[in-house]
Amino acid sequence: MRYMLLMCGNEEADGPADHAEDEEPCWMPWAREMQARGVLLVEGSQLQPTSTATTVRNSGSEILVADGPFAETKEQILGYDVIECADLDEAIYAASRHPVALNGGVVEVRPVLASV
Amino acid sequence: MTDAQAAVAEAFQQEWGKVVATLIRMTGDWDLAEECAQDAFTTALTRWASDGVPDRPGAWLTTTARNRALDRLRRSKTEAAKLQEVAVLSGPEEPAPWGDSGVIDDRLRLMFTCCHPALTLEARVALTLRTLAGLTTAEIARAFLVPEATMAKRLTRAKHKIRDAGIPYRVPPAHLLPERTTGVLGVLYLLFNEGYSASAGDDLLRPDLSAEAIRLGRLLAQLMPDEPEVAGLLALMLLQDARSGARLDDAGELVSLEDQERSEWDAARIAEGIRLLEAALRRQRAGPYQLQAAIAACHAEAATAADTDWTQIALLYGELRRIVPSAVIELNRAVAVAMADGPEAGLALVDELAASSQLTGYYLLPATRADLLRRMDRKPEAAASYREALELAPTEPERRYLARRLAEVSS
Numbered sequence: 001m002r003y004m005l006l007m008c009g010n011e012e013a014d015g016p017a018d019h020a021e022d023e024e025p026c027w028m029p030w031a032r033e034m035q036a037r038g039v040l041l042v043e044g045s046q047l048q049p050t051s052t053a054t055t056v057r058n059s060g061s062e063i064l065v066a067d068g069p070f071a072e073t074k075e076q077i078l079g080y081d082v083i084e085c086a087d088l089d090e091a092i093y094a095a096s097r098h099p100v101a102l103n104g105g106v107v108e109v110r111p112v113l114a115s116v
Numbered sequence: 117m118t119d120a121q122a123a124v125a126e127a128f129q130q131e132w133g134k135v136v137a138t139l140i141r142m143t144g145d146w147d148l149a150e151e152c153a154q155d156a157f158t159t160a161l162t163r164w165a166s167d168g169v170p171d172r173p174g175a176w177l178t179t180t181a182r183n184r185a186l187d188r189l190r191r192s193k194t195e196a197a198k199l200q201e202v203a204v205l206s207g208p209e210e211p212a213p214w215g216d217s218g219v220i221d222d223r224l225r226l227m228f229t230c231c232h233p234a235l236t237l238e239a240r241v242a243l244t245l246r247t248l249a250g251l252t253t254a255e256i257a258r259a260f261l262v263p264e265a266t267m268a269k270r271l272t273r274a275k276h277k278i279r280d281a282g283i284p285y286r287v288p289p290a291h292l293l294p295e296r297t298t299g300v301l302g303v304l305y306l307l308f309n310e311g312y313s314a315s316a317g318d319d320l321l322r323p324d325l326s327a328e329a330i331r332l333g334r335l336l337a338q339l340m341p342d343e344p345e346v347a348g349l350l351a352l353m354l355l356q357d358a359r360s361g362a363r364l365d366d367a368g369e370l371v372s373l374e375d376q377e378r379s380e381w382d383a384a385r386i387a388e389g390i391r392l393l394e395a396a397l398r399r400q401r402a403g404p405y406q407l408q409a410a411i412a413a414c415h416a417e418a419a420t421a422a423d424t425d426w427t428q429i430a431l432l433y434g435e436l437r438r439i440v441p442s443a444v445i446e447l448n449r450a451v452a453v454a455m456a457d458g459p460e461a462g463l464a465l466v467d468e469l470a471a472s473s474q475l476t477g478y479y480l481l482p483a484t485r486a487d488l489l490r491r492m493d494r495k496p497e498a499a500a501s502y503r504e505a506l507e508l509a510p511t512e513p514e515r516r517y518l519a520r521r522l523a524e525v526s527s
Contacts, residue, residue, distance in 0.1 A: 001282040087284040088234055089292065111281050 009105030
């Protein structure tokens with residue numbers, strides 16, 4: 001099954017930690033652990049902060065563009081990963097080991113429709 | 117009831133969960149499994165009447181349900197159905213190995229899947245009752261006082277989530293097993309309590325749910341014989357249920373433990389509960405259910421209320437609170453301490469709890485305080501606490517009990 005992990009947290013408090021160029025990013029040990037378990041990392045990335053977000057609607061007659069994220073909330077989507085694994089238990093494990101979850105954030109696990 | 121009808125009713129009790137669980141493993145389709153199981157039992161009503169009851173009713177029902185599923189899948193022309201058909205044909209009687217020997221009972225897979233933490237607690241309870249116990253949607257709706265349509269929606273939503281989110285149909289691997297087993301036990305105990313002390317409404321007892329919980333508890337204890345907490349929960353339910361006949365008087369009024377007619381307690385259930393508990397405790401892995409069962413056993417073994425070993429009960433509550441920190445457990449410990457060392461000692465603990473405001477809104481806090489004050493003959497204060505408890509009590513019999521006590525201390 002394919003799942004999208006949406007990493008959610010407060011971007012001011014939990015945003016990406018800067019790391020020196022010669023240091024590995026904080027998610028590398030997670031990626032190694034997942035690969036060792038046979039969880040396939042299809043793709044994923046951190047996202048730029050919501051201050052860079054643009055919201056687009058199409059009313060039919062015009063395209064409405066606004067600055068900012070889809071919803072103003074206390075927590076924001078900080079990044080995402082698409083993984084391929086056996087079942088929800090594996091996906092829950094992957095989410096529980098992610099640095100965002102370990103640092104007080106929340107990970108939403110969503111099955112990808114096309115993989116069902 | 118004819119012999120065939122009686123045999124089908126008996127088989128329904130014994131075999132429903134097993135037939136559904138096996139069909140789910142074969143087809144991966146929960147709705148199809150339930151419908152085909154239902155068909156098999158309906159067919160049994162006519163066939164058993166004409167041909168006689170088969171030697172192995174369970175095997176007959178599973179085969180009939182499986183054939184029905186195959187028919188349905190053959191008639192449906194979709195690719196998915198063809199794949200399911202292959203799965204049903206290739207792996208019917210092929211259960212996976214369990215540990216070194218033996219097989220995993222499909223009902224155990226079903227139980228763990230129904231109680232998966234990715235489902236809401238309400239959904240876990242409803243799904244367990246529907247698929248394992250075979251209650252109808254209407255019966256479950258009635259038991260939980262919600263409209264049937266609401267319950268039907270809840271069940272459908274849960275089954276879709278299992279399918280679409282990829283909740284596995286299996287007994288969890290060793291590293292997840294302790295936590296998931298606790299989850300299953302939690303669902304069964306909630307079910308038992310829902311039957312034992314209804315959380316809302318006019319009837320204090322809804323015995324059907326308690327009976328189902330005990331039946332499922334027996335099944336789980338049989339399927340997981342090495343888990344002392346499973347036996348602990350079964351023992352706890354049996355020991356509590358043994359008192360159910362004495363909890364209400366002829367007029368339907370609540371009778372407190374100390375005033376209950378002990379000869380009305382079910383001696384066979386008590387003996388079975390104590391036997392199970394002693395075997396579990398010998399494994400030296402005490403947990404919350406074994407400790408609660410041990411407390412229930414202290415009550416069950418006392419010939420009269422005055423013979424109760426309250427010192428032992430207070431110690432057991434202390435141990436329980438150490439494992440599961442909870443204000444409700446501390447309140448129970450306070451009651452035991454009051455019985456062992458006098459109401460003053462208990463009242464001090466109750467007042468500490470009240471000051472911590474952890475139990476604000478919980479009627480047993482003022483009710484306990486009121487009982488202790490009554491024993492100390494501090495009537496006006498007792499009356500004030502009874503009034504406070506009356507405001508908060510959830511069911512009619514509980515309110516009537518408190519009103520009677522209030523009248524006593526007011527006279």
